[in-house]
Amino acid sequence: MLFDASRTTSFLLALAAALGLASPPALAEDSAANAPGETAAKAILVAELAEDEDVEDIEQSEPLESTATEAEQEPDTDPDASEQAVREEPAQRVAPHIDLKEVVPEPAPSATVTRPEPEAGAEDETEAAPDTVQAAPEPEPEPEKASSFTLLGSEVMPGTSTRLAWSPGIQIAGLSQPTPVLVVNGVNAGPTLCLTGAVHGDELNGIEIIRRTVYDLNPEKLSGRVVGIPIVNLPGFQQASRYLPDRRDLNRHFPGSETGSLADRIAHSLFENIIRRCDMLVDIHTGSLKRTNLPQLRADMNNPDVARFTRGFDRMAVVHSSGSAGMLRTAAVDAGITTVTMEAGESHRIQEHQIEAGVNSLTSLMEKQGMISRMFVWGDPEPVYYDSDWIRANHGGILFSEVELGANVSEGEILGYVADPITNAQHPIRSTSKGRIIGMAVDQVVMAGFAAYHIGTEAEVPGE
Numbered sequence: 534m535l536f537d538a539s540r541t542t543s544f545l546l547a548l549a550a551a552l553g554l555a556s557p558p559a560l561a562e563d564s565a566a567n568a569p570g571e572t573a574a575k576a577i578l579v580a581e582l583a584e585d586e587d588v589e590d591i592e593q594s595e596p597l598e599s600t601a602t603e604a605e606q607e608p609d610t611d612p613d614a615s616e617q618a619v620r621e622e623p624a625q626r627v628a629p630h631i632d633l634k635e636v637v638p639e640p641a642p643s644a645t646v647t648r649p650e651p652e653a654g655a656e657d658e659t660e661a662a663p664d665t666v667q668a669a670p671e672p673e674p675e676p677e678k679a680s681s682f683t684l685l686g687s688e689v690m691p692g693t694s695t696r697l698a699w700s701p702g703i704q705i706a707g708l709s710q711p712t713p714v715l716v717v718n719g720v721n722a723g724p725t726l727c728l729t730g731a732v733h734g735d736e737l738n739g740i741e742i743i744r745r746t747v748y749d750l751n752p753e754k755l756s757g758r759v760v761g762i763p764i765v766n767l768p769g770f771q772q773a774s775r776y777l778p779d780r781r782d783l784n785r786h787f788p789g790s791e792t793g794s795l796a797d798r799i800a801h802s803l804f805e806n807i808i809r810r811c812d813m814l815v816d817i818h819t820g821s822l823k824r825t826n827l828p829q830l831r832a833d834m835n836n837p838d839v840a841r842f843t844r845g846f847d848r849m850a851v852v853h854s855s856g857s858a859g860m861l862r863t864a865a866v867d868a869g870i871t872t873v874t875m876e877a878g879e880s881h882r883i884q885e886h887q888i889e890a891g892v893n894s895l896t897s898l899m900e901k902q903g904m905i906s907r908m909f910v911w912g913d914p915e916p917v918y919y920d921s922d923w924i925r926a927n928h929g930g931i932l933f934s935e936v937e938l939g940a941n942v943s944e945g946e947i948l949g950y951v952a953d954p955i956t957n958a959q960h961p962i963r964s965t966s967k968g969r970i971i972g973m974a975v976d977q978v979v980m981a982g983f984a985a986y987h988i989g990t991e992a993e994v995p996g997e
């Protein structure tokens with residue numbers, strides 16, 4: 534456990550440096566201070582086990598409804614919500630253009646400014662940009678030029694990208710550490726796509742998916758804006774923890790409140806300052822507590838806007854889930870922002886295949902939304918839509934799986950065994966339906982009731 538913790542810490546430090554985060558020394562001090570506190574570590578373990586039993590983060594999908602209820606359609610027609618979503622704040626400064634492909638020279642305490650832009654208008658750069666790969670003139674009609682985009686008090690000019698900082702203001706002011714917010718404002722007008730990662734601080738694949746996606750964008754060729762917040766839960770990330778320092782799950786507190794708990798306040802700050810400025814949001818997660826997920830979207834398929842949105846994601850299974858109260862996805866959809874959750878892989882790990890799948894899918898999405906123009910090659914006729922069920926272990930013991938993630942299984946098929954290491958008893962776990970393994974526990978010690986296999990059963994989207 535200690536070895537793991539120190540390895541994770543050095544990895545996180547490297548990742549923090551790569552993302553241009555401020556003051557890694559504070560992280561090192563933190564870990565050192567915590568190392569002797571074994572009782573604290575024990576308390577955390579107990580808390581995690583207790584919550585694990587609820588499988589409280591795992592969304593159970595219920596069958597797709599053939600007609601969406603009035604309540605579910607309400608967000609789309611709520612004029613207040615959309616008005617709030619486009620509300621502009623006054624800019625305090627113009628954000629410097631930063632080539633996000635360049636390595637940040639060194640983490641500055643303010644984490645905002647790294648390189649001032651040579652005073653050139655966006656239009657001039659289009660003509661003479663020396664570092665654009667190719668600038669073939671488009672025969673299409675002139676696209677509508679973008680306007681500047683004000684976020685977190687900074688004005689991001691069209692055709693520029695920059696790195697801003699968001700701080701929920703809950704820490705000791707002198708020690709507070711802002712979270713980087715990457716903004717690419719395209720030269721041409723278009724929708725605002727937001728990407729959030731590490732709402733659960735130990736879910737790392739999304740951080741890398743956002744880094745690759747955003748750093749690869751050329752503002753000169755972008756229509757619309759992309760806002761990436763690779764590490765929403767920075768305190769959790771630094772501690773390699775899913776939770777906030779107050780042991781709460783941030784993804785149960787959206788849209789938050791200004792006067793509530795720590796989690797409420799962080800959620801509120803993120804939601805009001807950034808999320809409400811988005812037209813579309815992809816919140817990236819992984820499986821929790823030693824479970825892994827096939828790259829997939831969780832989406833409320835009874836919401837027509839969301840259902841349409843899922844068609845833009847190449848090679849993603851789509852699992853219907855209406856979401857629960859307090860989730861970022863649910864709160865954002867309620868505020869009129871078209872939102873899905875993307876799940877990819879396991880927590881605590883960086884998994885190349887999962888990351889590639891996520892980046893590919895976001896690329897296809899931006900292409901589908903008319904934000905970028907690439908020769909995108911679509912995969913097999915996905916997405917495939919699923920309802921889903923969890924199959925639980927009925928005995929405690931050591932779980933050994935016989936199937937792999939993504940496998941197609943039939944009803945009654947043995948998925949794995951739970952072996953009792955003392956009595957030598959072997960208890961098979963069987964599939965309750967015909968479907969595909971869209972999520973599963975990795976081999977581990979389990980207790981009775983542990984959610985071990987997530988089976989997706991193909992479903993039709995209402996109205997199709």
Ligand SMILES: [Zn+2]
Pocket residue numbers: 732733736817818819821
């Ligand atoms: Zn998560």
